[in-house]
Amino acid sequence: MLGFNEPEFLKQMASAVALRPQIEELVDRLVGEGFDNLLLVGAGGTYAQMWPYEHLARRDSTLAVRAAIAAELIASGDASLGERTVVVFTSVSGTTDDSIRAIEFCRSKGAYTIGFTGYPDSPIAQKVDVALVSEPKTWPFDTQLLLFMGRLLSRRGEWDGYEEFAAELTDLPRILVEVAGQAEPVAAAFAEAHRDTDYHFLIGGGNLWGFTYLYSMCILEEMQWLRTTRVHSAEFFHGSLELLQEDTSVIIFQGEDETRPLTDRAESFARRVSKDVTVFDTRDYPLEGISPRFRGLLAPLVLDVVMSRVSKHLERVRDHSLDLRRYYRVMDY
Template sequence: MLGFNEPEFLSQMASAVALRPRIEELVDRLVDEGFDNLLLVGAGGTYAQMWPYEHLARRSSALNVRAVIAAELVASGDATLGGRSVAIFTSVTGTTDDSIRAIEYCRSRGAYTVGFTGYPESPIARNVDIALISEPKTWPFDVQLLLFMGRLLSRRGEFDGYEKLADELADIPRILVDVAERAEPAASAFAEAHKDTGYHFLIGGGNLWGFTYLYSMCILEEMQWLRTTRVHSAEFFHGSLELLEPDTSVIIFQGEDETRPLTDRAESFARRVSKDVTVFDTRDYPLIGISPEFRGLLAPLVLDTVMGRVSKHLERVRDHSLDLRRYYRVMDY
């Protein structure tokens, strides 16, 4: 597979899975001590990656759980933030300035802070109350967040089958390698067909809305300097559909949760207008070893793996490195 370091990928994913005992110990302690609300704090991609777990909590739990933008939290404040709050942060490098400032702000308000990163000596790891460390460059954080949220909801009596889910996640590194291998032909074909496409229209919903936002902004815009529109499938018919034309590249992310019909509806309309509609659907991947009732929860992780292959092939056909930046962490701002 193009640009895919399988041993490194397996090791990184295994390091995320290996955090299960520490995550469960942490969750159990927090539940036993008691807390009133949970903030999932991020910046850019790490903010978007919190949304599936806010979504899970919102539809399953009475606990106040919200995803928040780190910089906005510091600028605007939060009346619910205090000594009975828990705030979770994720950062690949552990050096994201907005998140570092948000950790300081949360701690100044008495909140208990948790950090997931791959670097134990990074500013984020050093400044949170507890840091849970995976191998360097481990991405995404879905395994850790799903274990945390699943255990939390299970302890609250709001999620059945957590132990079964967590046991099945032990095999997720191998499962995701299989996903990557199966995605390779479609990823290569999409990139070849769109090497000169300068604008993409992305649609997703449910627990894939965060990934839709992330792939649009953090990959296509930041890493490939392409213009995009991103819209939630439930909001597609309230304005954004007017941008579709026969040659518009429409990328649809389809998962397996209860919002699937909303994305089906958007796809059906998009195909009436555009002749260039591509659907990336988690149903296309067997995920052997994962029970049917858990497949929907894994959609963000599966799509991240699939689109990781697309990204590498776009890098190839467009001769545009995914590491190239003009402004991000290049200029002061």
Template sequence: MLGFNEPEFLSQLASAVALRPQIEELVDRLVDGGFDNLYLVGAGGTYAQMWPYERLARQRSTLDVRAVIAAELVAADEKALGERSVAIVTSVSGTTEDVVRAIEFCKSKGAYTVGFTGYPDSPIAQNVDLALLTEPKTWPFDMQMLLFMGRLLSRRGEFDGYEKFAAEFDDIPRILLEVSKQAEPVAEAFADAHKDSDYYFLIGGGNLWGFTYLYSMCILEEMQWLRTTRVHSAEFFHGSLELLEENTSVLVFQGEDEARALTDRAEAFAKRISKDVTVFDTKDYPLDGISPEFRGLLAPLVLDTVMSRVSKHLERVRDHSLDLRRYYRVMDY
């Protein structure tokens, strides 16, 4: 596979899964001690990655769980943030300045802070009350967040079957490796056909809305300097659909939760207008070893794996490095 380091891929994912005992111990301690609300704090892609878990909590729990942008959390000074709050942060590098400031702010309010990163000496790891570490550059954070939120909901009596889920989840490195292999020819063909596309219209819903936002902003825009429009499938018929034309490159991210019908509806309409609609559907991937009732939870992880192959092939056909930046971490702001 193009630009794919299989041992590193497996090792990084395994390091996230291996955090399960520490995550469960943390959750048990928090539940036993009692807390009132949970803040899922991020910036850019790590903020978007929090949305599925805020949503999962809203669907299953009465606990107050909020996904928040790090910089806005500090600026807004929410009154609910206090000594009975828990704040979870994630950062690949452990150096995201807005997140570091948010940690300091949360601690100043008396909140308990937890950080997921791969660098023990980073500002984030050094400033949180508890750092849970993977191998460097481990991505995405859905693995840690699934285990954290699953255990939390289970302890609250709001997630039946967590132990079964967690046991199956132990095999996620192998499962996602198979997803990568299956996605490779799809990614290559897509990139070859879209070498000259300079604008993409992205549609997603349910627990894939965060990934839709992330792939649009963090990959196509930030890493490839391509123009995009992103719209939630439930909001598809309000505004953005007027941008559709016959040659618009439309990407549809389809999952396996209750939003599937909404995304189907948006896809059907898009295909009436555009001749260039590509659907990336998690149902196309077997996920051997995962029970049917848990497949929907894994949609963000599966699509991240699939689209990482697309990204590598876009890098190839466009001769534009995914590491190239003009402004982000290049210019001061």
């Protein structure tokens, strides 16, 4: 597979799964001590990656849980933020400036802070109350967040099956390598067909809306300098559909949760207008070893692996490095 270091990937994913005992011990302690609300704080991609877990909690729990943008949280504050607040941060490098400042802000309000990162000596790992450290460069953080939220909802009596689900995650590294291999020819074909496409229209919903936002902004825009529009499938018929034309590249991310019919509806309309509609559907991947009842929870993680293959092939056909930046961490702002 193009640019895919399988041993490193397996090591990283295994390190995320291996955090289960630490995550469970932490969650059990927090539940035992009691807290009133949970903030999931990030910046850019790590903010978008919190949305599936806000969505999960909103659907299944009475606990107050919300995702927040680090810089906005500092600027606007949050009336619920205080000594009975738990705040979760994620950062691959552990050096994201907005998140570092948000940790300091939350701690100044008395909140308990948790950080997931790959570097134990990084500023974020050093500043939070507790750091849960995986292998360096481990991405995405969905495994850790699924274990955290799953255990939390289970302890609150709001989700059955956590033990079975967590046990099945043990084989997740192998499963995701199989996903990557199956996605490789699909990714190569998409990239070849769109080497000269300079605008993409992305649609997703449910627990894939965060990934839709992330892939549009953090990959196609930031890493490939391509213009995009991103819209939630439930909002597709309220404005953005007017941008569709016969030659518009439409990318649809389809998952397996209760919002699937909303994305089906958007896809049906998009195909009536555009002749260039591509659907990346998690149902296309067997995920052997994962029970049907849990497949939908893994949709963001599965599509992250699938679209990482697309990204590498876009990098190849467009001769545009995924590491190239004009402004991000290049200029002061």
